[in-house]
Amino acid sequence: MNIETLNSSVQDKSVxxxxxxxLSLGKKPVVTTNFRPYEVAILHAVTQxxxxxxxxxxxxxxxxxxxxxxxxxLIDRLHLNIDLYVPKQTTAHRDSVMGIPEVDSPLHxxxxxxxxxEPFKRAMAIHQPDIWFTNLRKGQTALRDSLEVFSKxxxxxxxxxxxxxxxxxQLDSYLNEHDLPNEFTYxxxxxxxxxxxxxxxxxxxxx
Numbered sequence: 001m002n003i004e005t006l007n008s009s010v011q012d013k014s015v016x017x018x019x020x021x022x023l024s025l026g027k028k029p030v031v032t033t034n035f036r037p038y039e040v041a042i043l044h045a046v047t048q049x050x051x052x053x054x055x056x057x058x059x060x061x062x063x064x065x066x067x068x069x070x071x072x073x074l075i076d077r078l079h080l081n082i083d084l085y086v087p088k089q090t091t092a093h094r095d096s097v098m099g100i101p102e103v104d105s106p107l108h109x110x111x112x113x114x115x116x117x118e119p120f121k122r123a124m125a126i127h128q129p130d131i132w133f134t135n136l137r138k139g140q141t142a143l144r145d146s147l148e149v150f151s152k153x154x155x156x157x158x159x160x161x162x163x164x165x166x167x168x169x170q171l172d173s174y175l176n177e178h179d180l181p182n183e184f185t186y187x188x189x190x191x192x193x194x195x196x197x198x199x200x201x202x203x204x205x206x207x
Contacts, residue, residue, distance in 0.1 A: 006150040018149060018162040019049045019133070025158060026130035032056045032120075033135075035063070035071040036186040038171050041163055042135035044180055047078050053133075055080045056123045060115040061091035062100070062189045070183035083127070085119040100189045112190040129157055136161040 006025075010018045023029055031046045031053055033039050046053055057071070075082055087094070094114065101107035124132075136147060136159075149164045163171065175182055 007148045015162040022160040028129045029131035030054045030129040031133040040180045058085045058119045064185045066185040085123040132159045
């Protein structure tokens with residue numbers, strides 16, 4: 001079944017139905033998180049369907065104190081099966097060498113690879129998932145506007161974003177309904193601008 005057909009088949013499905021359907025399409029699902037705003041929605045929704053799913057957390061080492069407390073709370077409350085991946089170099093060491101480079105600095109690409117891309121690639125190589133749940137949503141970046149609920153990377157992994165068409169207001173209602181906390185002090189040292197692509201979701205094949 002191609003991506004266009006998959007997306008057509010879930011147009012009127014609930015989030016839980018999309019997740020259940022996606023799980024029927026593969027054998028090794030994962031969900032990734034960095035505990036940014038509204039991440040709790042995908043973590044809650046997926047673990048309601050498959051509580052034991054592997055949750056990959058790639059921690060840049062630059063999260064705020066509030067984000068770390070939020071993460072620990074959700075790990076305990078949702079009984080998340082967390083597999084943590086961190087950069088190979090400590091934050092203190094990197095700060096002494098380059099700090100956090102400006103986005104137009106030639107060091108920014110190296111920094112991004114160290115704190116985000118390398119841990120993520122390492123995690124995916126170890127887990128080798130065929131289904132990857134994310135909380136990508138339309139309207140976040142120009143690139144993400146070109147995706148859909150289902151998309152596929154050049155590595156063949158089926159990426160599933162059950163909340164893709166949801167607005168912030170709809171997600172707020174979801175969090176209120178399930179008494180879930182949100183966290184807005186999240187900091188991504190690689191992204192700089194809100195509408196700038198983070199880099200983990202760009203390797204997709206045409207629909």
